[in-house]
Structures are given as C-alpha cells and as structure tokens.
Amino acid sequence: METVVIKNNQNIPLASIPVSDYEKFLLVNTSFVKESSFHCVSYYGVAVPEKLRLICCMADDDHGTIHVSSSLVDRQATLPSFTAHHLSFEKFEREIHENFGIAYPDHPWLKPVRFPFNRANHQSTIAHYPFFNSASEELHEVGVGPIHAGVIEPGHFRFICNGEQIMHMEIQLGFQHRGIESLFLEKKKLLQRATLAETIAGDTAVGHTTAFVNLWESLCNYTPDEDLQFARTLALELERIAMHTADLSALCTDVAYQLGSAVYGRLRTPIINYMQIWCGNRLSKGLIRPGKLNFPFTRDLGDQLSRLLDVYEKDFNEVSDNTFRLPSVLSRFEKTGVVTHGQITEIGAVGMAARMSNVRRDVRATHPHDLYAKLEHVPILKHHGDVYSRAQIRREEINQSIGYIRSLLRDIPGESKNRKPLGLPKANAFCISLTEGWRGEICHCAITDEHGEFVHYKIKDPSHHNWLALGLSVRNNEISDFPVCNKSFNLSYCGHDL
Amino acid sequence: MIEDIKIVMHQGKQFIPDVTAAKVPGIFRGRPVISQADVDEQALVELCPTGAIRSNPFSLDLGKCTFCGECAFANPEKVKFTSDYKLATNERENLIIKAGEDKPMGLNPDKIRKEIHEYFGGSLKLRQISAAGDNSCELELNACGNVNFDMGRFGIEFVASPRHADGIVITGPISENMAQPTQICYDAVPDPKIIILAGTDAISGGILAGSKALNRTFLDKYPIDLYVPGNPVHPLTFINGVLELIKSRR
Numbered sequence A: 001m002e003t004v005v006i007k008n009n010q011n012i013p014l015a016s017i018p019v020s021d022y023e024k025f026l027l028v029n030t031s032f033v034k035e036s037s038f039h040c041v042s043y044y045g046v047a048v049p050e051k052l053r054l055i056c057c058m059a060d061d062d063h064g065t066i067h068v069s070s071s072l073v074d075r076q077a078t079l080p081s082f083t084a085h086h087l088s089f090e091k092f093e094r095e096i097h098e099n100f101g102i103a104y105p106d107h108p109w110l111k112p113v114r115f116p117f118n119r120a121n122h123q124s125t126i127a128h129y130p131f132f133n134s135a136s137e138e139l140h141e142v143g144v145g146p147i148h149a150g151v152i153e154p155g156h157f158r159f160i161c162n163g164e165q166i167m168h169m170e171i172q173l174g175f176q177h178r179g180i181e182s183l184f185l186e187k188k189k190l191l192q193r194a195t196l197a198e199t200i201a202g203d204t205a206v207g208h209t210t211a212f213v214n215l216w217e218s219l220c221n222y223t224p225d226e227d228l229q230f231a232r233t234l235a236l237e238l239e240r241i242a243m244h245t246a247d248l249s250a251l252c253t254d255v256a257y258q259l260g261s262a263v264y265g266r267l268r269t270p271i272i273n274y275m276q277i278w279c280g281n282r283l284s285k286g287l288i289r290p291g292k293l294n295f296p297f298t299r300d301l302g303d304q305l306s307r308l309l310d311v312y313e314k315d316f317n318e319v320s321d322n323t324f325r326l327p328s329v330l331s332r333f334e335k336t337g338v339v340t341h342g343q344i345t346e347i348g349a350v351g352m353a354a355r356m357s358n359v360r361r362d363v364r365a366t367h368p369h370d371l372y373a374k375l376e377h378v379p380i381l382k383h384h385g386d387v388y389s390r391a392q393i394r395r396e397e398i399n400q401s402i403g404y405i406r407s408l409l410r411d412i413p414g415e416s417k418n419r420k421p422l423g424l425p426k427a428n429a430f431c432i433s434l435t436e437g438w439r440g441e442i443c444h445c446a447i448t449d450e451h452g453e454f455v456h457y458k459i460k461d462p463s464h465h466n467w468l469a470l471g472l473s474v475r476n477n478e479i480s481d482f483p484v485c486n487k488s489f490n491l492s493y494c495g496h497d498l
Numbered sequence B: 001m002i003e004d005i006k007i008v009m010h011q012g013k014q015f016i017p018d019v020t021a022a023k024v025p026g027i028f029r030g031r032p033v034i035s036q037a038d039v040d041e042q043a044l045v046e047l048c049p050t051g052a053i054r055s056n057p058f059s060l061d062l063g064k065c066t067f068c069g070e071c072a073f074a075n076p077e078k079v080k081f082t083s084d085y086k087l088a089t090n091e092r093e094n095l096i097i098k099a100g101e102d103k104p105m106g107l108n109p110d111k112i113r114k115e116i117h118e119y120f121g122g123s124l125k126l127r128q129i130s131a132a133g134d135n136s137c138e139l140e141l142n143a144c145g146n147v148n149f150d151m152g153r154f155g156i157e158f159v160a161s162p163r164h165a166d167g168i169v170i171t172g173p174i175s176e177n178m179a180q181p182t183q184i185c186y187d188a189v190p191d192p193k194i195i196i197l198a199g200t201d202a203i204s205g206g207i208l209a210g211s212k213a214l215n216r217t218f219l220d221k222y223p224i225d226l227y228v229p230g231n232p233v234h235p236l237t238f239i240n241g242v243l244e245l246i247k248s249r250r
C-alpha cells in the first residue's frame, strides 16, 4: 500500500505513513484527483537528515477519509511535478520549491509564494517579483498595492488590460509573512500556541483555533466533553454569520448600494457584541482553548442568543429581500466574475469558492468534527460561479446557520464538572485536523518527536487554493468590477502568507 | 424606494450618541486592576503567553498583553479586568499597569506635540497600514466608521492615499516584507504627520514578538504619538484615544 487511510483528527505513528519511490508517490496522488470526490488538502516538505520527506494528504469526500503518503527525495532534487498532471497541486509545489529549492522543470509557473524568511534562495526578494509580462504595445498594465485604498491587508495585484477589459491578473502575496509555522515550534507553552492559532487569520480566530485544539487533543488522546464541542460548533457558526454579514455589506458598498452597505454593516454588530458578552472579545479571541472552556455557555446566554437571532433574522431578511431584488444590484452581481465548475475542479478550490460552482466541498458534511455529524449538514450549492452566486451562498448560509444554532440551543450541554486533564502529546506521531471555517477548509498537520514535542507544523488556510480562483474570475471583466469580484471572495492575506 | 424607506424606518437610530461615555456590553476585558495581594507571582509570569507580566514589583504591560484573560482566571484575587475601554496613551511606560493602581489611563498633555491640536483639532485624515496585521484590528478600525460608532462625525476618517493623510495608523507586527512599503507610505504623507500604533501586535509584536520574519526598525526612527492597546483594539478605545490626542490643547 502506498497510502495510509485515516479520519479527520486521527493521530497515527509517523512510521505508519508509507514511504514510496517518488514515481509511485506521484502516480498514486495524481490518480486520486481523477475522481471528483478527491482533492489535496495539504502537500508539503519536511526536512529530515540529509533528505526531504514529502507528505501528501488527499481527502476522499465520499468516504470521509484522508489518504496520507510520503516520499523521501534529495534536498536539491529535480523532480517531475504533480502539477503537470493536475493544476490543483500548483501552489503546493511552488511552496516546496520556494522553501527547499526542489526544481520542477515541467511546472508551468514556478513562482515565489510568500518570500518566507527561511526560503531556500535569498536572492529572490519581494521587491523583485517576476511578473508575467505581455510585451505588447496594445495592452497596458495596472499595478495595485501592496497597500490598498481601504483598511485591509496588503497584497499586490498586477493587471494586464486591453482598454477597460482585464486580460490577466497576477496576484503577488507574501507581505504578511510572520513566520507563524516556525513560531509553533519555537513557542513551547500551550497557551502561546493557542494564541498563535488565533492570529493565523484574526478574522477566523474560531476556525483556526478549533483546528489547532482538535489536533492537539487528538495527539493527547483526549476526547473533549460535549460542552467543549458545543462551544466550538456554536462559535464557528456565529463567526460564519458575522463574517458573511460583513461581506454582504462590502459587496453592497462596491456596487454603490449605500443602504445595504449600512444595514448589513450594522447587523454584524449585535453578533460580534454577543461574542463579547460570551467571551469578552468581539472577534472571539480567548474563547477556544484545548481541554478547557474559560467561558461556559449558560442557559441564560442561550436565551439571549435566541432573542438576538429573532431580531437579527427579521432585519436580515428584510434587507436581503430588497438587495437581491434591486435591478441596480443584480446587474452588477449577475454574470460578473464567473469561475466555471471545470475551473474550480481543476484548481482544487474549497469552501464557498467551490460551492458557488456546484462543487460539493464542505468539511462539515464530508469530514465532520465537533457536533457537525449531529447537525447532518447539507452544503448549499450554486451553479453559476459568479458574484451573484457567492452573494447568494452567504445569504443562504446565514439562514442555515441560524437554523443550526436554534437546534443547538434546544439542547445545551451542562458544564462538565469533572473535566479530565489534558495529557501529553504522543511521541513520533502525525495528526491532521480539518475544520470548515467561514471561508472554507482549514487544514493543520503536526509531527511530533520522541518527546512528543512538535518538530513540524503545517497550516493551510482555504485562501491557499482560492486566490487563483479570484485571478481567473476577473478575466474578460471590466477592471471597474475588480473590487466587487475581490470582495465576493474576500480571501485572507495573512492566512496565506502565514 | 418604498421598500428602502421601510428599511430605514425599521432600522431607527443605530449610532451611539456619546462615544466617550458609552458602556460596552458583556465582560469586555479592558483596563486591568492589580491588587496588592501576596500571591505566587512567578506562576503568573510563567503563565502569560507574551511576557506581559513581571514580578518584583508586579506589573502588567498592556503593550504586550493579548487580553486572553488567563492570568485573571488563574488568580482572580490578583488580576481583574475592568470594562474600562479607555486604554490609549502617548507614553509607552504608561501602558505598564502596576499593582495597587486604579486610575483612568490617558494621554500626557505635555507630551502631545503642539501642532497636533493646531492642525488636526477639527479634522484628522488617516492612512492605515496593515503591516502583517491579522485582519482583526483592521476589521475593528473599519467598524470605527460604521453607523454605530460613526467616527466620521468628529472629522476623523481613513483615506485612500497617504497624500491625503495627516498620519498613519499601523496594525500588525511589521513583517520584513512590509518594512519597505511601510516606509514608502510614511514618507508620502505630508508634514506635519502623526504615527498611531493600533493593537498589541503593532505596539510590541504581541505573540509574534521575536519572529525572524519581522523587521520593526521603522519604529526606532520616529516618535509614536499614540499607543492603542487591544487584541484587537475596540473601536471605542481607538476613537477615544484619537479624540484625546487631537482635542487636548497644551
């Protein structure tokens, strides 16, 4: 067997991951993606004495399993790429190239990913990114960023346009690189690591921290009490509601629908203020912790939340009915920024960016964690892959999340009175944790040494896959539609740059 | 149109009438109060994820604190977080809260540059630089301008270009990869100009302090006009801090 088959949040001995020849390793993993139910959730390199171990994790959404395989290659090897077989590996291989100097001669686009401080080639610097150049006298280029006009994170977009029409857009990232994966090894205290997880992407504090604590608890062979799982599930759905609402506000802003922008903008306030009522922080920092819950969820908090949702829902539906009916909004949303079903499967997009093009990818349904198995989540799918589909998904997912929260609130587990202490993480183990954040699939992987200490930590934000979807969406659109396309994806810069 | 008017009616008034006296809902972790209780201080020093707590004498540095609240859970007798959100100050040392202190924080008026009130007392345009910020402070700075907090009523706004700005607001710990863009942006702001650090990551690096991917040398070159602690900063903390900065007359 070339792979070991595991479940989400399962830990296994590192030695149980098969090591194959690179040719076999390539064949196995690139054959998986021929099935639409498979996609790559993480693929990365781990430095081992004198060699590089490549580890590939392929999720099988039909069976709720993950196939993990590996191969040992020379540090400066020249290898045939996975990408030549399936484009969805392109970013992973660029990362391996950037971090370790592995050469892939048949990779179509072996460009820097994030200019990490520990990159293999220090001659490659962020100020000298090799942009694609059309060398045409008819076409012109537009550069935007890294610092943008709004209060948002930095990244550089380079457009090649024919008049108003975008032919091509290249996205240069890396400005946000903070060395988070290395910090996971350097900072040894558990509280430091939970705090780090909260800052991977501060707008997804619950999502990333849930991935981390589930992974940590699995490594410690610790089954979280139901009240912990309840809090994580509830907080994930509240984070989804808050961020989807903010995104709908931003979408209205970009099509100049002022009322929608103001009303959605203010509707986010009661949700995040509720997080402050529950855990003292509007962005939920401090709430999710391994093996404990500093802010028990009480019956009284439940009552407050149901009253709040009743009021929210009424206002939300009123403004949504209007927004999604206005010709001036629809004409800007519909058929703008289309990414086809074929393109999405090809690039391996996840989360909303996949579901908008009828690709059923949602960890809550396919690899459920915490209380999602109980909720029997059915992903909401759209078919057109345009801004309108992405806006609709948010609207409908908000209503769906409200429904889930109501059903969770019917059965609030009491605070566990004899919480087991967290043990120590297993030695020489591997663990993978998938969580469906509001943007999509989050994946954390860890490897421990003979003392149970982290020797490797790998983080993947959904934005890792989805930035390319944004790049494709703007082709042949007017450059003036770029902002609304960008907002409709609302991808993470820091989650990507790490 | 009729539908729009209905929505406006149903929304009613959403703004906070007095942002200087508003109460925050819930258990917001604001200005801490530290008692003189004799406790195992070393245990708290070791607990804190960012080294914000020091012993002998006991103090808590809001410039490093991530407001995780763990110290207060571990030892409620020693550390209590109040809901006082007025945390901004213009002197780095003032962010360090000492045992036995329970007085409002604020700016030292003697240290506010004279031209700030003169030039910006009635209007302040800011250019925000997210220098490896995690998008939580950025979301809260955006919220400052929404219909609830409505910072625009004081003439304080974020603008698109440094050329239109009177100063910069930095969020994030400043990555190596953002060091040059930060400098270029600051240089493009016309004089006189101010620098505000918003959030723990910007003030000290927070949990990211010590990472080899950071380059914080920009901060050694210029005086900082305002420190706004928070993880992320609360809109009321930011607005009150900025108001105090531009309204104080020396």
Ligand code: SF4
Pocket: B047, B048, B049, B050, B051, B052, B053, B060, B064, B065, B066, B067, B068, B069, B070, B071, B072
């Ligand atoms: S609340 Fe602040 S001082 Fe207390 S442990 Fe957390 S980071 Fe340290």
